[in-house]
Amino acid sequence: MASQSQVLTLQHENKRFFGAWIFSTNHKVIGINYLVTAFFFFAVGGIEALLIRVQLGAPNNTVLTPEQYNQVFTMHGTTMIFLFAMPVLVGFANYLVPLMIGAQDMAFPRLNALSYWLFLFGGLVLYSSFVLGGAPDAGWFAYAPLTTVQYSASHGMDFWVLGIILTGVGSTVGAINFVVTILNLRAPGMSMFRMPVFVWMMLVTVFIMLFALPAVTVDAILLFIERNFGALFFQASAGGDPLLWQNLFWFFGHPEVYILILPAFGIISEVIPVFSRKPIFGYAALVYSGIAIGFLGFTVWAHHMFAVGLNPVADAVFGLDSMIIAVPTSIKIFNWIATLWDGKINLKSPVLYAIGFIAMFVIGGLSGVSLAIVPVDWQMEDTYYVVAHLHYVLFGGTVFAVFAGVYYWFPKITGRLLSDRLGKWQFWIMLVSFNLTFFPMHLLGLMGMPRRVYTYDAGTGWTLFNQIETVGAFLIAVAMLLFAYNLIKSLRGGEKAGNDPWEGQTLEWTTSSPPPANNFAKIPTIHGRRPAWDMKQKPALQTASEQPEPSSSVEASGNDLAKERSFYPTLLALGLMVASYGLIYTVWLSILGLAIAFIGIIGWVNEPV
Amino acid sequence: MATPQELEKRHRPNYVGVFVVLAVLTLVEIGVTYLPIPRIPVLVPLALLKAALVAMFYMHLRFDRRVFTSLFAFGILIGLGLLISLTILFGPTLLDIK
C-alpha cells in the first residue's frame, strides 16, 4: 500500500521531522503522543506505588517519613487518574475514533493538539511541585480543611489546583472535539446505531467529562481562593462547611470513575467479538447500558460520603442508586460472555486481557456493591477494603483493558505485531501478581487496617498480608518490565502486521498499518455495523459511485484539515502554564502568560486554514 | 431548497418584542421585591422564563437543530440536579435571611 511512502511524504513535506511530529495536528500523531506520555506517567505512578509498598512492607518502617509518604500516595493517585488513565484512554480514542467513523481527522485538529499540550503541561506543573516546596500531600481528593493553608502550608495544594484546572481545561476542550467529531463527521451510512461500541462509549464518556469537570473546577477554584485570599468556604467556625468541598468534589469524582471505565468497556467490546469471530452480542443493550451508566453516574456521588453524617434519607437514596447502577454494568458483562459463548476463540493476548478484565472487574464490582450497603460502608470506609475495591476496578478493569487495547491496536499503529508469547507471559504474571497485591487488601480492610497511614505496628497482625502485597507489587513491576521489553523488541523487529492481522470488524482494519496521513483516500459508505467484515465478504458493495468526495463538505462544515501542523496550540498552552505559575508566585508572570496565550490565540485565528 | 440566508430570515423572531418582554419582566421582578409576597415561588419562574426567552429567541434554539437544545438541556439537567440536591443537603441554614 502507499502508506510507507505517505508517511515518508509527511516527513519530507515537513523538513524537520521532530518539528513535524511535535507540532502535528494529525489525530494519529496526537493519539500516539497521548499514549506515550500517559505510559510515562504510568511508570512514574508505578514507582510511587512501589515506594508505598516498600514503606508498608514492614511494620514501623522508616523508608519514608510521614510527610514524604503523604506526598507519595497523593501523587500516586493523582498521577494514575489524571495523568495516566484518562489520557491513555483519550489517546486510544484520538487515534481510533476518526478511523472508526470513517473520518479523516477530528473536527478540530488544532484544538486536539491543544488538549494534548494542556495535559502535558498540567502534568509538568503538578510534578514541578516536588522541587518547588513539596508535592500535594492531602490525598488525590484533597479534602478541605486539611488542604487549607493552616494545615497544608507548602504550595503543594496550589500546584494540585493548577494541575487539575489545566488538565481539566484540556479534557473539556478535547471532549468538545469528540462530541462534534462523533456527531458530525461520520461517514455516509454510519448512523449512530452502526457506530462501533467503542465510539459510543467515548461519546458517553466525553459527555460525562463536560458535565462533571466543572464541579471540580469550581471546587478547586474555591480552594485556591481560600488558600490565597483568605476565604472561609470550608471553615466551620466561620459558618463554612467541609462538606461543601466533599459534595462538589464527589459530584465530579464519581462520574470521573465512569470516565475511567466506559472507554475500557468500549475497548473490551471491540476486542471480544473479533477474537470470538462473531458479532458482538446485544449491541443495543451495550449502547443503552452505557448511556444509563453515564446518566446514573451523576446520581450516586454521596456514596463516598456515607460516613460524614448525612441524614438517613440521603444515605438510603444514594445507597439504593449505587446498587441500581450495578444493573447496566452487569448487562454488559453478560453481553461479553454471550459473545464469547460458542465463539471460535482465537486465544491471543488481546482477548486474554479482555477475559482477565471481565473476571477482575466483576470482583471489583462486587466489592463496590457491598460498599453500597450503608452500614457495611460505615465499617469499611477509609480501610484497605476500599483500596482493594478501587484497584480491582481501576487496575483489574481499566489497566487490563488498556493492555488488551495495546496488544490489539499496536499492529495498526506501528505496522508490527507485539510478541504474543511475551504478551501471554506478561498477562499471567500480571494476573497473578495483581491478585497477590490487591486481594489481601480486602482482608486487611476487614481486619481494620486504615488507608493512608504511613505505617502500622507489629502487633496488629497486618504484617503478613502487607509483605505479600509488597512482593506482589514488585512482581507487577516485573510484568511491566516484560511489557517494556516486548514493546522495544517489537518496534525494532516485530513481525509485520499487514492491514488486518486479527480479521477485525471495524473500519480501522480496512486501512494500511499504519494508516495513511488522511486515513481514507475516499470516504467509504457504510452498510452495517461491521464495515471491515462487509468489505471483505462483499467487495462489490464498495463501488466508486457510492463514495462522495469528502473534502469540500468537510471544509464547508468549518474544519481546518488543510494544515497538518501548528505551533499555536502549543503556544497557547504554554501561556496558560506560565500564567498558572503566576497565580502562585507573582501576578507579573500571569500577565506574561496571558500575553503569550493571547499571541497564541491571534496566531491560531489568523493561520490560513 | 431555500438558501441558508433565506432560511435564516424566515425564522427571524421579533427581537425588539422579546427585548420589551424581558425588560418588563425585569421590572416585575424588582416590583415583587417591594411587595409582601413570597419571593422564591414568583421570582424563580420569572427568571427561568426570561432565560428561556433569551435561549429560544436570541440564541435561536426555537428554530435551530434539536441537537443544540439537547446539548443545552443536558447541562441544565445536571446543573439543576446539583443545585437542588445540594440545597436539600445543606437545607436547614438556607433561608435565614440576614
Next chain:
Amino acid sequence: MSEHIVGDQSEAPYVRVDSRKMAIWTLIGSEVVFFASLITTYIVMRNRSVVGPYPAQSLDIPLTAFNTFVLICSSLTMVTALANIQDGHVAKMRRWLIATAILGIIFLGGQATEFTMLSRLGLSLSQNLFGGTFFTLTGFHGAHVLVGVIWITFVVVRSFQGKVTQENHMAVELVGLYWHFVDLVWIIIFTVVYLI
C-alpha cells in the same frame, strides 16, 4: 453551507450542522454546570456568615437593576448585529457589535462600582461567606463578560479585514451565542443574588 447527506436508503438522511456551532453549544452546556456550581455554592453558603456585612443590607438593587437592563440591551444589539450581517450589511453589523461591546464595558463599570461600594462596607473575599461566595460568583461572571468584550473586538477587527461576510458570518453567530449565554447567566444571578 452545502448540505451533506449521511446515510443510505435504509434510514433517514442526517444533514450535518456547522461543526463550530455545535462546538460552542457543547461549551455552553459545560459552562451551564460551571455556573450552576458557583450559584449553588452561593446559595448554600451566603446565609451562613457569622459576621456582617449581610446581603440584605449591602446589596444595591437599583444599580444592579440598571446593570441587568444594560446587559439585556446588549443582547438586543448583538442579535441586531447578526440580523444585519445575515442581510449583508457589514458596516451596520459592525456598529451594532461595537454597541454591544460598549454596553458590556458599561456593565463591567457597573460591576466595578458595585464592588467598590461593597468593599467600602467592609465586604471582601475573606470577610465572611457572603463576601467569599458573592465575589467569586460575580467575579467569574464578570470575567466571562470581559472575555466576551474582547471576543467581540476580535470579530470587529476581522470585519475590517473583510473576513466577515453575508456568506461567511459564523464568527458573529458564535460570539453572539456566547454573549447571550453570559447574559442568561446574569439573569439567573440577578434573581438569585439580589432579589431573593
